[in-house]
Amino acid sequence: MNARKRTVVDALNDAVDGIAHAFGRERNMRLHLLFALLVIIIAVCLNFSKQEILLLSTIISFVFMAEMFNTAVEITVDTLRQEMHPKARKVKHISAGAVLIAVINAVVAGYILFSRHLALSWEAGISRVKQSPAYVSFIVLLLVLILVIAIKMYLRKGTPFRGGMPSGHAAFGFSAWTMIAFISKSTLITVLAFGMAVLIARSRIKRHIHSLWEVASGALLGIFVTIFIWHIFKT
Structure with missing residues (x-):
C-alpha cells in the first residue's frame, strides 16, 4: 500500500516539531528565545530602521540555527556511540564552538547596532510605538x-x-x-x-x-x- 503523499503542511509540521524538540531539550534555546524577543521589542522602541531590524533578525536566526545544529549533532553522536569516543567528544566540542562563534558575533553586532541608538530618548521610542x-x-x-x-x-x-x-x-x-x-x-x-x-x-x-x-x-x-x-x- 502506497504511503500518503506528504504535503507542504506535513513538512511545516515536521519542521516546527523539530524546533519544538530543540526548545524542549535545550535550556539555552529557551533563553535565546526570551533574549531575542526582548531585543526585537527594544529595537522597535528605539526606532531601528527596517534594514537594522532585518540585520538583527538575521543575526538572531544564525544563533538559533547554530544551537539547533549543535543539538542535532549531540543527538546523533549519542545515538551512534554508546561510549564516548575521543573523536565523538571532539565533534561535540566543534559544534559547541560554532554556537559560541555565532553568539560572539551576535553580541558584537548587537553592540554596534544599539550603540548608535543609545543616545535617543527611550520615552520618544515608546511614544513612537504607541502612535x-x-x-x-x-x-x-x-x-x-x-x-x-x-x-x-x-x-x-x-x-x-x-x-x-x-x-x-x-x-x-x-x-x-x-x-x-x-x-x-x-x-x-x-x-x-x-x-x-x-x-x-x-x-x-x-x-x-x-x-x-x-x-x-x-x-x-x-x-x-x-x-x-x-x-x-x-x-
Whole structure:
C-alpha cells in the first residue's frame, strides 16, 4: 500500500516539531528565545530602521540555527556511540564552538547596532510605538502565534499548524477583529471584520479540524491578548 503523499503542511509540521524538540531539550534555546524577543521589542522602541531590524533578525536566526545544529549533532553522536569516543567528544566540542562563534558575533553586532541608538530618548521610542498601530499589531500577532504554538506543545494536541487546542486561525481572526475595532472609526468595517472572523472560525468546525471548544478558546485567546497588549501600548 502506497504511503500518503506528504504535503507542504506535513513538512511545516515536521519542521516546527523539530524546533519544538530543540526548545524542549535545550535550556539555552529557551533563553535565546526570551533574549531575542526582548531585543526585537527594544529595537522597535528605539526606532531601528527596517534594514537594522532585518540585520538583527538575521543575526538572531544564525544563533538559533547554530544551537539547533549543535543539538542535532549531540543527538546523533549519542545515538551512534554508546561510549564516548575521543573523536565523538571532539565533534561535540566543534559544534559547541560554532554556537559560541555565532553568539560572539551576535553580541558584537548587537553592540554596534544599539550603540548608535543609545543616545535617543527611550520615552520618544515608546511614544513612537504607541502612535503607530502597525508596530502594536505586529507585536500582538507575534505574541498570539507564540502562545498558540506553546499551548499546543504543552497540551500535546494537534500539530503547530493544524488542529488541536486552541485554534490558531480563530485566534488570529478574532485578534485582527479586535485590533480593527480599536483602530477603525467605521462601524461597518468593524462589523464586517467580525463577520470574517466568525466565518474563519466556522470553517474550522465545519471541516472537522477543530471542535467548538477549541475554536472558542482560540477566539478568546486572540481577543484577550490583543486587549492586553493594546492597553499597555495605547494608555
